[in-house]
Amino acid sequence: MHDIFAPTAPSNPPVIEPADADPTEAGADAGTPRPGLDEASWAYAETYRRERPEAGRARQAAEEMGNVPISRGVATTLTFLARAAHARSVVEVGSGTGVSGLALFAGMVPEGVLTSIDADSEVQRVARAVFREAGVPTNRIRLIAGDALTVMPKLSDAAYDLVFIDADMLDCGEYIEQAQRLLRADGVLVVNNALWHNLVADPANEDDETIVIREALEAVESLDDVWVPALLPVGNGLLVASRRAS
Ligand SMILES: C[S@@+](CC[C@H](N)C(=O)[O-])C[C@H]1O[C@@H](n2cnc3c(N)ncnc32)[C@H](O)[C@@H]1O
Numbered sequence: 305m306h307d308i309f310a311p312t313a314p315s316n317p318p319v320i321e322p323a324d325a326d327p328t329e330a331g332a333d334a335g336t337p338r339p340g341l342d343e344a345s346w347a348y349a350e351t352y353r354r355e356r357p358e359a360g361r362a363r364q365a366a367e368e369m370g371n372v373p374i375s376r377g378v379a380t381t382l383t384f385l386a387r388a389a390h391a392r393s394v395v396e397v398g399s400g401t402g403v404s405g406l407a408l409f410a411g412m413v414p415e416g417v418l419t420s421i422d423a424d425s426e427v428q429r430v431a432r433a434v435f436r437e438a439g440v441p442t443n444r445i446r447l448i449a450g451d452a453l454t455v456m457p458k459l460s461d462a463a464y465d466l467v468f469i470d471a472d473m474l475d476c477g478e479y480i481e482q483a484q485r486l487l488r489a490d491g492v493l494v495v496n497n498a499l500w501h502n503l504v505a506d507p508a509n510e511d512d513e514t515i516v517i518r519e520a521l522e523a524v525e526s527l528d529d530v531w532v533p534a535l536l537p538v539g540n541g542l543l544v545a546s547r548r549a550s
Pocket of ligand 1: 421
């Protein structure tokens with residue numbers, strides 16, 4: 305059956321003026337707001353929701369250990385997505401000190417279980433303490449210390465409602481392939497750092513991470529029968545995608 309929602313190449317793609325274009329220039333509609341947000345709006349959105357004190361302590365520990373946690377805007381978005389997906393089973397790649405884990409627990413159903421993988425058992429020890437301090441029961445926490453590409457293939461097919469990826473971006477293509485297998489129909493993929501310090505959108509940049517992320521974004525966008533994706537300018541860029549039924 306023809307899928308009327310499947311994206312088709314627009315014959316006349318909309319022309320969007322760059323954010324720094326002068327709206328008073330000839331051709332621009334007088335009185336039409338500029339597309340795009342400025343720094344102040346972006347910062348306002350990032351800090352829109354207050355964080356719990358445990359998250360602040362997890363951030364402090366991350367800083368002391370040289371670990372980079374998700375931004376506040378990403379935390380808010382993760383909680384929202386876990387809530388909207390009624391997430392009961394979640395896989396996280398990159399536990400860190402638990403900032404993202406707290407955000408996921410805040411949105412998951414009360415009995416939901418987080419399986420969180422990190423190659424660094426020291427940061428996971430901090431994450432475990434952070435979750436305990438936040439009152440998360442131990443039977444909701446499954447922390448696995450190890451390399452993600454060794455651990456993920458051992459997890460069950462189509463058993464998870466949400467997969468969050470926040471680890472080595474050079475492997476993000478492989479993580480996304482694993483997520484495709486792990487997610488149930490209508491499950492949600494979330495990839496942090498998807499705009500990688502503004503470098504993904506810079507056509508002149510050809511760093512290894514940038515190229516790998518661009519290829520991963522293109523692969524997800526092109527798999528119409530698998531993903532319904534969106535690229536959100538939150539934090540350092542957040543790729544979100546809903547998994548279609550196979
Ligand atoms: C950006 S930090 C995660 C921060 C965490 N999500 C948070 O918000 O608190 C990335 C983490 O990925 C872990 N990592 C990097 N490469 C990995 C791999 N191949 N397998 C598992 N973990 C990995 C690092 O040890 C690090 O703790």
